[in-house]
Amino acid sequence: DAGVIQSPRHEVTEMGQEVTLRCKPISGHDYLFWYRQTMMRGLELLIYFNNNVPIDDSGMPEDRFSAKMPNASFSTLKIQPSEPRDSAVYFCASSLQGLQGFGPGTRLTVL
Amino acid sequence: GQNIDQPTEMTATEGAIVQINCTYQTSGFNGLFWYQQHAGEAPTFLSYNVLDGLEEKGRFSSFLSRSKGYSYLLLKELQMKDSASYLCAVRRGSTLGRLYFGRGTQLTVWP
Numbered sequence: 001d002a003g004v005i006q007s008p009r010h011e012v013t014e015m016g017q018e019v020t021l022r023c024k025p026i027s028g029h030d031y032l033f034w035y036r037q038t039m040m041r042g043l044e045l046l047i048y049f050n051n052n053v054p055i056d057d058s059g060m061p062e063d064r065f066s067a068k069m070p071n072a073s074f075s076t077l078k079i080q081p082s083e084p085r086d087s088a089v090y091f092c093a094s095s096l097q098g099l100q101g102f103g104p105g106t107r108l109t110v111l
Numbered sequence: 112g113q114n115i116d117q118p119t120e121m122t123a124t125e126g127a128i129v130q131i132n133c134t135y136q137t138s139g140f141n142g143l144f145w146y147q148q149h150a151g152e153a154p155t156f157l158s159y160n161v162l163d164g165l166e167e168k169g170r171f172s173s174f175l176s177r178s179k180g181y182s183y184l185l186l187k188e189l190q191m192k193d194s195a196s197y198l199c200a201v202r203r204g205s206t207l208g209r210l211y212f213g214r215g216t217q218l219t220v221w222p
Contacts (some may be wrong), residue, residue: 043198099143099159
């Protein structure tokens with residue numbers, strides 16, 4: 001079975017540009033999570049969905065961040081406009097009954 | 112948020128045994144997870160405890176005491192490849208899908 005799929009794996013962009021990160025969760029999982037990881041702050045939960053509905057977005061740092069889950073097999077995290085402090089690894093994870101499987105992550109660098 | 116505490120760093124030598132502790136304070140506790148994360152990679156699931164006691168999986172064991180809000184991960188016969196960050200995460204009954212992660216313990220195994 002395929003695990004969580006994320007794209008792109010690496011993204012380098014300039015400040016002010018729009019960035020879209022994509023995630024395909026494991027089939028049959030009913031929860032989807034977006035995390036951000038940095039050396040300074042560790043693994044932070046940004047937002048999570050249950051059955052495609054956003055449950056808690058209190059971790060989204062600012063209005064520049066938005067996430068959607070139009071169907072059970074796809075989600076996006078968008079940053080517009082991007083800033084250098086957004087540079088981090090962004091992980092998508094999905095779960096069924098609590099056991100979360102993580103995607104490989106997207107390493108974002110904003111210059 | 113939840114108070115989850117782990118040591119920041121630990122070191123050990125190959126062949127030794129190391130115990131990584133995790134303490135937590137949360138209401139509605141509903142399970143504790145350990146994840147392993149190698150540098151540049153995604154976290155991967157190691158173990159899960161919901162009842163008091165020891166769960167053994169090969170060289171790795173995890174212990175839980177719910178009354179003390181305490182868990183540990185025990186790694187035996189350490190190998191160089193065990194050098195990684197170990198993340199403790201707690202699940203609450205009121206938010207079953209979500210895990211609350213600690214900052215992680217960076218373990219370095221020396222030859």
